[in-house]
Amino acid sequence: MRFRGKLVDTACIQHFSRVLGTIAKLCKTCVLRITADKLYFILLEKVVSGGTHTWCEVTQSHFFDEFMLDGLSKEDNEIFLELVPENLLRAMKTAQVAKWIKIKLTKKHTPCLTVEVDLPTAIGLSRNVVHYISVTVLPKRLWSDYEEPEMPEFDVSIALPALKLLRNVVDKMKSMSSYVIISANHNGEMKLLTETEVALVCTYFKDLANPTWKSGLDAHFFRSPHRSNVDKREFFDVKVDCKKLAQFLNVQQLCPSRVICNLNANHLIHVTLLHDDFSLQYFMPAVVS
Amino acid sequence: MLFVFIIRMNGRWRCWKLPTRMALSTKHADDDSQYVLVAKMDNVRNLANILKAVHFKEIATIFASDLGLKITVEDFKCVQANAFIQSAVFHEYIITEEQITFKINLNVLIECLTIFGTSSLSGVLTSLKMCYKGYGHHLILMLEEDGVLTDCSIKTMEPDEVLDFDFCSTNVVNKIIMKSECLREAFSELDMTSNVLEFLLSPDPPHFRLSTFGNAGRAHSDFPKDSDMIESFHCTSTQVNRYKISLLKPSVKALSISSRVSIRMDNRGFLSLQYMIKNEDGQVCFVEFYCVPDEEEEEEQD
16 A cells, blocks of 8 residues: 655645644544545544534645555555544644645554655755654445445525624524524525523524525435425524534635535534535534424 | 522513514514614624623623613622713614613623624624513614624513612712723733732822732832823822722723723722723713722721
8 A cells, every 4th residue: 555645836735734724623533535536534423422424525636746546456546544633734734835745654663644844944955854643544344434425315405604704603602502503494594593591592694595406416305395385485493513513614714615504404414615626515413402 | 699590580481482483584673662772883892892891790780771871790799890881872772761770691692792703804893773672571682794684682680789889979089080001001910919909099199009919029000190191180188998809800801991091089998990981983981890998908997
């Protein structure tokens, strides 16, 4: 098994660091799946600690100048590594102005990701910094745990408003209550509602887009069988953990071009962040009240 | 104390009908006649900042009258903060009763007022409409920023009697008005290992002295009366009084956003600190703190 990649462009390095920064904020350990054309960061949280699921897809060719992969075998040309994203992020942080960064899978005493950084100096000499980040290589029998999640069925799909505003609101709600109810309808309206013994707070967003999915998909994913009869104003509610939601909304630093939220009433929310060179899917189960 | 409080809250629940689904539009709000108090403002930060200045306890009592709002917060029955927001600060202020009084959870009120964030950088203003139907009802807040609406409904509580410090201007012995910045500096350098802060006000030098008595020794900050920072100085006799630092500390929030401060002491040694706070629209609001002197000091004087 061999893996080597080289990042050269500063913009790419910084963008890659931002992606890692987001992942590091969401979890302590994650699985990095490396394939010939994509990198995947996969987080599966245990049900007891919230049960969220994150699937982040990065197109390799947008970031790496050189990319070489020899996977497990010819048929399974992939590598699954378990790592602490915070460690990799720390290595990337020292490299914000680097001329290049090489990332390699190496074997020291244990399997390591070696991050080699070439930093410029004022007098033209180069400085090399090498980070060794210990990783665990996952055997093939565990791969199936980390398969791409299926798109869940949903009742309504809505484009989220500016994440910064949303985060402010959720942050305030978080300090009042541990739960927030997210509701949306087919009329481009969304509300966030939280209720405590002392107060009831509800924020309304309107004029949002209801993305349309391909007609074939539509029929498949919409739970409501007679969609034409559905009242456009009917709201579908999902009650979720406010802290988790606030944590997730920190991904605003990625400046995604589109954020779409699918709601499956009383079941889960599925948020998709879309950007040119990466996408992030986030599944958060509903809290049963 | 706590027990009584909970029962009262429970009592109030009975009259609270939970609006499970609020109407998305605020059409119902057009009919303001059902409310005894309707107040609107264009920039909610003008209200939120003043409330934050007196936010050292969870519960506040709000008095509303023709003149505006008064928010009172007390602690240990020894210190009281009053924030005054005169009706002119609101762009619309309608009150149909002579006086309205209720208690409210200040934490929640401030969180609600700042729900869209506190940053003033974005240049977007949050407007507020505040309504109250009368005794036993919730305080309703409607906030709007850039087309996004937030409705809040906050439970109100039975008002308690607030302390009357009986601080009368005719009994004031010493009074100083000064710019806040130098007092702010002096407060930030206070030795927090000291339990008390001693105020000395005198017609003779050192005129105005703040002293602490901490682990590392005593420290004095002197402000001579001819300092540029002192704008008016009316001291008739020498007074030395000690106040618990823990009681004075909450006033630092108000001090930090104020432009002027008036320090007064009456013949019983009660201290009044009045802060003049200019809001973002240049209007002036006041926050005042009353504090009782430390008892030991009084015994010594006797």
